[in-house]
Amino acid sequence: MTKSSKILIIGGHGRVALLATPLLVDAAQQVTSLYRNPEHRSEIEALGATPLERDVTALSVNDWAELLKDFDVVVWSAGNGGKGGADATYAIDRDAAIASIDGAASLGEQAPRYMMVSYVGATKHTIAPENSFYAYAEAKKAADEHLAASGLDYLILGPSALTMDEVTGVEVVADTQEAAAGRSTSRILVAQVLAELAARDSFPQARVLPFVDGVEDVKSIQ
Template sequence: MTDAKKILIIGGYGKVALLATPKLVKLGHDLTSLIRNPEQAPDIEASGSTPLVRDLTALDVDDWAELESQFDVVVWSAGSGGKGGASDTYAIDRDGALASIDGLKKLAEDGKKVPRYLMVSYLGSVNHTVDPEHAFYPYADSKKTVDEHLLDSGLEHLILAPAALTLEPSHGGEVIENTSDAAAGRKTSRELVAEVIVEMATREQLPEEKILPFVDGGTPASEF
């Protein structure tokens, strides 16, 4: 049995986060879910997590450092979801995520305990070729910037890189190459992403490769 951990899930009301939360709670971990809308708090509580109502776009590096210092694991599962246009995408998916990473770097610089950091991204983020005129570009640009910053951070981290997400049940997965070509036509169950979060939040050591690209398959997340 893995020792109980204090885990912060940023974007706690997202579909993946709501699938991962009860799985982690069932294993005996102490969950806190950062959300922006207080009306979501009852659903968070029903999932077994403690709601924390904060606007992540209003948090600076010091705020993040203070918040993250309370946890053993931090999971970034937030995103604008395409709402609010490019400005909201950059504010949440890029600037908010960068500040959360820099909060951890500040903890390290101050000689304090630094939690493990899991970033939910997408397959091929660091080598995307999305046209700047395409509606998906602000998200792709944000994720590339954040993932490259995290890879250069020196922090204990892992970037989870699923393909196009579905609501299908998980039957396991497959680790593949982290390229857009490899991802073409492939799908990843959100439930599988949740299973990978649970596995990587609680295992003793993370994989040596700091980007984990995976799609639906037949291998359990425990063997990733």
């Protein structure tokens, strides 16, 4: 039986996090949800999570270490979402994510397991600098590569183009944009995968999990 873990979701008011939180709570996990806007507190409490109001861009590596030391699993699901231009994207999706990784890694043997919500083929992107998606692609590439080199017990989730479609299952694919071409991944499925794997006693052996909507049960992921 999976034991109850202390799980921190960073970016707790994002759409995936809001979908994943009740799944984790229903699985008897102890969920803390980190968010920035004080207006979101009641919504997060209603889902059964413990609210934690912080601005990820204002936290130093030492701040992160102090914050993360009491958790078993940390899930980075925060993102700028294209608001505020490239500078804001780099500040949240790259710099804050990297600071949190370094904070976790500084805890040594007491470090939590770390799950990063990214996208399929993030470290292999070929987005042109003039493309509006470039800053996000560069930020996620940097964060994912930093996590891979951190020494943490980690897992990178790599969904394809996100939708809000209803889903029947999952299909694991290669970690390339070509493998996911023409395929999509429901945010509902991302939440299901996140909740399933964060609640397990250990992550899958593969460090990167690229996936799209499919027919296999999420519990079959190895």
